[in-house]
Amino acid sequence: MTVAWWQRLSIRRHNKAPHRARPVVPGMVSAPGDGAIAIGGSAETVVGGHGNTVVVLQAGTGERVVGAASLDDLDASCRIRMVERWHAAGVSAAVAAELADTPQVGALLDAVTALPEHGVVVLEGAFGAGKSLAAERQHQRDIAAARADAQAPIPVRLAAQDVQGSLIDAATRAAAVLGDPAVRGVRLIVDGLEEPGPIRGKELLDQACSWTLSPAGARWHILATARPGLEVDEKLRRPMPELSADEAAALMDRLGGNGTAVHSQSGMVRSVLRQPLFVIIAAQIQRDHERLPNSPVAFLDALVTRALRDVESVKEERAERLLRRLAAVCVSAGGVGATADVGSPGEVQVLLETRLVVRRGDRHLAFALPVLEQYFAGQALLANGVLTDVVQSVELLDRWRYGLAMAIASSGWESARTVLDPLLRAHPGVVAWAVHEAIPQAEFEEEGPWPDLPADVVSQRLQETLDAWQAALSPAGDRIFFSMGRNGPVTVDAFLEGNRLGLHILRRDGDHTPGLAIPAAHRWTEPRGVRPVTALFGAAAVEYAAWPWQKTLKLVASRLHTMCARKDFDLADCDAYTKERLWLAAADLMRLPSRRFTPLRAEDVHQLLHHHLYGEPGSLPVRSGFGTRFTGYQAELLRIEEELARGRWADADGLLHSPYAVPDQELIRPRYWVWDAYSPEQLRLRTEQVLTAAVEIYTALVDTWFPHLKPVLGLASAVPTALIGDLYTAPPGGKDAYEPPGLRLSLYPSPSSSVTVRLVPSKDALYEPVPATARGSRPTRSPWARPSTPVLSEPEIFGDAPATDYAYAWLHEDLHRLHLTERGPRTIRTGLP
Structure with missing residues (x-):
């Protein structure tokens, strides 16, 4: 959107000459008021207006156009949608029709x-x-x-x-x-x-x-x-191009507002007015001589207030209750609500008079703007709480997630707790997604006025939300500060100066925390046992009452990102993980070069490990060794030593082997690529073994450390699933030929989980459409499950711990999709969609 297309408008203001309606189709009964505006097309469609109501009818039937028998019908439907949306935003029906008939309006650069x-x-x-x-x-x-x-x-x-x-x-x-x-x-x-x-x-x-x-x-x-x-x-x-201040002012002038006032607004308000919808709402607010709000949700509040105020047939409170009811019906049904589920014909008429709701045929209603459905869904959550049926259904939670975000954005501190508490205990991942969506990440620091919250209230709210996140994400949440040298409860000490937040995380010792007595300016000079575990400084979105949820989520997401990147979650009862870690530790102890798979004597490995653990404490790389492939915590090393002592994992000859298929090709060239050491079948076998182990490790990570997230984690929620890999290997080339293998991974809904890798004859085969499964054989698929469309990548199977790398990358991606890590994994392509 640019200034050019707004400047080309010639919109009549509502207090000037009335809009001249197009001829009404013969036989149509048009309502008085704004008149009827023909839309055209073979369906002979018109828009009728009365007060705030826009009614779109098809001549002779009274049915809204739902099909497209011709290009004219497509064009008519397109015009209908534009008229409905503009009118819902507060533009009169006549002006909305004029806007729709001006092709430059909305045209992109x-x-x-x-x-x-x-x-x-x-x-x-x-x-x-x-x-x-x-x-x-x-x-x-x-x-x-x-x-x-x-x-x-x-x-x-x-x-x-x-x-x-x-x-x-x-x-x-x-x-x-x-x-x-x-x-x-x-x-x-x-x-x-x-x-x-x-x-x-x-x-x-x-x-x-x-x-x-x-x-x-x-x-x-x-x-x-x-x-x-x-x-x-x-x-x-x-x-999407945003409006400049001049463009916003020009649009506001044409809608009856005072465009010159745009430049005098605060940076926060000007940032909202970069979007045309809010400029339209701002023009209405200015006509009422009221101050412009400073957040998108506050602008929506203003839009709704004016729409309800103009409903003459009922009180505003009743109209709002009906809108909340319609939103709940529409969200649960996927965007359209049956009139029979909303109320009586009189109540349906009330909804239409708000101009926020439109008909879909004779028996259905919908919100003219999708964001209004989400807004009123949020209001329904704040008014009635989260229904038990929604908490217990991941399908309904998926449909309600934007409504939940709207509830958080528009709530007070106590009302946010009322909505979030039951959901956080059941589905912390959903709450994390909604909190991130609800509250903006970037904030203006110099503007206000801001709520005056005492330091003890700020600290209490941050402490409460941090404790809630850690408890909901347990047992992983209990270890968020473990890798920073702290395992146990922590205390939040924070303050606000305007909207600038200072936050320290301090060690807690029962009810007494000595760190709190240390002046903030001196904390980082104290000994390590006393100084803060971590700190956070910067602007906070304090105009949103639920901002403490966002700030502590950000802290948690930062720590979980680090833990995933460092692979900090030990697995004591996962054989695939233990085999890979044991081989990695053994190869590192015996100084076996990377990507060499000579079997090792288990007794030699055990003696060396025992010597390092008990003879020379601290000499084995434990979580900090530079240049080493194996790093682990003491508990894992002790477990490996005990299993080696019992002879577990060694073969009949007392040898330890790599857990995956090893190279089987003789390399005679002086230069070669790592995949050249494998025949196609051996490469296929190794790929299948690594992916099978990766799925086992991923499952163990979720079951052990993130059990409460399982229903909404992308791969975990897809189970049972069949993971199918199509692998292509190029024929041997010259010494400088570089054509790595190609792997296409697909996730199929399946009655039972499995991993299969198959060789394909050509590279083109990796791009062929995936055959569809029979509709009757498809099990129910969670809406939170990873997409099924296959993704191409190189097989990452040649590393020292490839299955663990895959499993952590998948987990990291799934957590990031819920905003539970601040960034995704470093790996660009992890194979899964």
């Missing part, structure tokens, strides 16, 4: 619209940025191109939340009404990629990318919209 002929582009921006409008304008251009050329790609628009199963299948069915997509190709719009949840959104995106890379998808172009936070490759991402 040439630099953004320079899209490739085929492939995938993701238009990314915060809610209110105009992504959906930009996508509608692109859809209109695609429709116009198809009108001008009968062989042009077929235009299709889908809402991501409505897509069940394969995105490509859904788009193909929609396109087939207008032509042959296999011949003409498709120009597909996928709106709201994040709305069905980030996991499902990622799956739809992976399907789109995989399809456009295949020969069959070569003539497809897919434009998707998404909020920030979805996993999107940088090559696909196009950031």
